[in-house]
Amino acid sequence: MPGQKRILPNFVSFKWDDYLKETGGIPAPKGCFKQSEAPPGNEFLPGMKLEAQDPRNTTSTCIATVIGFYGPRLRLRLDGSDNKNDFWRLVDHPDLKPVGWCEKNGGMLQPPLGFRMNASSWPSFLLRTLNNAEMAPETAFKSEPATPEGNKFKVGMKLEAVDHKNPYLICPATVGEVKENMIYVQFDGWTGGTDYWVEHDSREVFPVGWCAATLHPLQHPGKKDKAAKLRRPSGNASVSGVSSATATGASTSTPGQTPPPTPPPAVTSAKAESDSTSTSSSSSSEAAADISVTIYINNSCISGPYLSPHKLWQMPSHIGPAPIDKALQYAVQFCVDCAVQPKAIMGFFKPSPRGTIFLTATYGGEKHTMKIGSPYNRASFWKAIDKLCEDLLCCGNFFTSQPLKEPCPRCARKAEDNLNQPGSSSSGSAVKSSAAAPKRTHSTDSSTASTDRDHKPPKAAKHQKKITTQPASSTTTVSEVKQEPKPSSSNPSNWTIEEVIRYVSESDSALAAHVDLFRKQEIDGKAFLLLNSDMIMKYMGLKLGPALKLCALIEKLKAKKT
Numbered sequence: 001m002p003g004q005k006r007i008l009p010n011f012v013s014f015k016w017d018d019y020l021k022e023t024g025g026i027p028a029p030k031g032c033f034k035q036s037e038a039p040p041g042n043e044f045l046p047g048m049k050l051e052a053q054d055p056r057n058t059t060s061t062c063i064a065t066v067i068g069f070y071g072p073r074l075r076l077r078l079d080g081s082d083n084k085n086d087f088w089r090l091v092d093h094p095d096l097k098p099v100g101w102c103e104k105n106g107g108m109l110q111p112p113l114g115f116r117m118n119a120s121s122w123p124s125f126l127l128r129t130l131n132n133a134e135m136a137p138e139t140a141f142k143s144e145p146a147t148p149e150g151n152k153f154k155v156g157m158k159l160e161a162v163d164h165k166n167p168y169l170i171c172p173a174t175v176g177e178v179k180e181n182m183i184y185v186q187f188d189g190w191t192g193g194t195d196y197w198v199e200h201d202s203r204e205v206f207p208v209g210w211c212a213a214t215l216h217p218l219q220h221p222g223k224k225d226k227a228a229k230l231r232r233p234s235g236n237a238s239v240s241g242v243s244s245a246t247a248t249g250a251s252t253s254t255p256g257q258t259p260p261p262t263p264p265p266a267v268t269s270a271k272a273e274s275d276s277t278s279t280s281s282s283s284s285s286e287a288a289a290d291i292s293v294t295i296y297i298n299n300s301c302i303s304g305p306y307l308s309p310h311k312l313w314q315m316p317s318h319i320g321p322a323p324i325d326k327a328l329q330y331a332v333q334f335c336v337d338c339a340v341q342p343k344a345i346m347g348f349f350k351p352s353p354r355g356t357i358f359l360t361a362t363y364g365g366e367k368h369t370m371k372i373g374s375p376y377n378r379a380s381f382w383k384a385i386d387k388l389c390e391d392l393l394c395c396g397n398f399f400t401s402q403p404l405k406e407p408c409p410r411c412a413r414k415a416e417d418n419l420n421q422p423g424s425s426s427s428g429s430a431v432k433s434s435a436a437a438p439k440r441t442h443s444t445d446s447s448t449a450s451t452d453r454d455h456k457p458p459k460a461a462k463h464q465k466k467i468t469t470q471p472a473s474s475t476t477t478v479s480e481v482k483q484e485p486k487p488s489s490s491n492p493s494n495w496t497i498e499e500v501i502r503y504v505s506e507s508d509s510a511l512a513a514h515v516d517l518f519r520k521q522e523i524d525g526k527a528f529l530l531l532n533s534d535m536i537m538k539y540m541g542l543k544l545g546p547a548l549k550l551c552a553l554i555e556k557l558k559a560k561k562t
Helices: 004-013 016-023 119-130 210-214 224-230 324-337 342-346 378-392 409-420 426-436 461-466 478-482 497-507 509-514 516-520 525-530 533-539 544-561
Strands: 049-054 057-070 073-078 087-090 157-163 166-179 182-187 196-199 292-297 318-323 357-363 366-372
Touching (some): 049 073, 057 119, 057 324, 119 366, 119 533, 292 324, 318 324, 324 357, 324 378, 342 366, 509 516, 525 544
Antiparallel strands (some): 049 057, 057 073, 357 366
């Protein structure tokens, strides 16, 4: 393991008892931490396979390999990725699952972000990767510990924390400040370049003595004189990659540390604060990396015709706090990943050679990448979000700066209007909903931030040409609009992709979880009749059981045809 020989002597020689007497520090009680009272055992071995969320794209579940471990901490690498994106997880982390868990729960394994091969080769790559591989046993996956009730940390308490710049290291640290559900972690003896804000229930902070109990190496505290030479004094810190401005305040008793910066807005499970505040009335002069926002995704709202309702569950409840360029990138990328046709979403944007936002999509059997321009201030960010809602033909409250505390009034009103007007179509409703949504106000004060908009309607009319609808006759009723259309032909060879999907879903409910593959691979009736088990397993990535079920349906159709 890199650096193991260098840090093991520190682990052996460092003693908390002597250090606490020397500094007069008080250990944080174990009840403050979201860690098991008795550290979990580690049954994983290098080379074992498991399923893990991609830390750079949390909507994707991927195959990972154990590269190494320190105590109950695993160093993982996503198969198809490189060693530059290795990450660390505890054995009781909820993101880790045994191989097969994703399929059992109706999901699909995805290639990692930055997959080094052609995306169309992912099914065959996955088969080769898992063939004769050693799978991590189910007993190796431990239950996640309970979340502590509230933030019980106090300023000055000692703990052990992961160094975000060198995540294989755990170092002695001090709680420098407490604000709502956040704590400011200051590494003892070092300047502020590596300090950071983190939520009180983070899995990257540990009670005093945790490393000794788990045989995990523990770094020595830095020395004041030495630290000044190795690292520049800095008051900046980050939380999840979000930069914060330096703030003045009283320093702690730990030598060599700087006062903590103002923390980002605290995020709780029940209620989250809105965008981070700014003292200036205009944010045009701020750097994009210094402006952080939180954007809430209300996937119960009308999502429009471009997003697949079956994929919306993949979207998180909110994004951020994050820099405005990253927040926009995540919002757009989530829409691409959840699109019926990713190519259509990519078509909303103009490529920018100097852009800093990267979008990726797979269609036509190839992976496509695009760079687009980033917002330069808070107002331009929300303008881009409004434009995205217009293009998607979705509800104007699909993306908001504050969570909706009750069902969306616009969607409820639109549903009522549709019932009173039986001739309206769903896609037409989406257009009207988007057009009726006023613009957001771009406030830099979180206390006044809201989802209210100016009453200047967006130019949605130009987007209506993208979706064609058939006008309903005067005798059309609501029940007739909702009724599923019958196949256009009794001959399966003439079925459309949607008719194939409907047939598969109605024939076997267990196969309904895989119907999006038919859209992705553009399998209509003629192509459906040509499928065999090898094709289904190789190109669609299905396991043997679902593949055999599909083959049985195909043979049944062929028998009827003859």
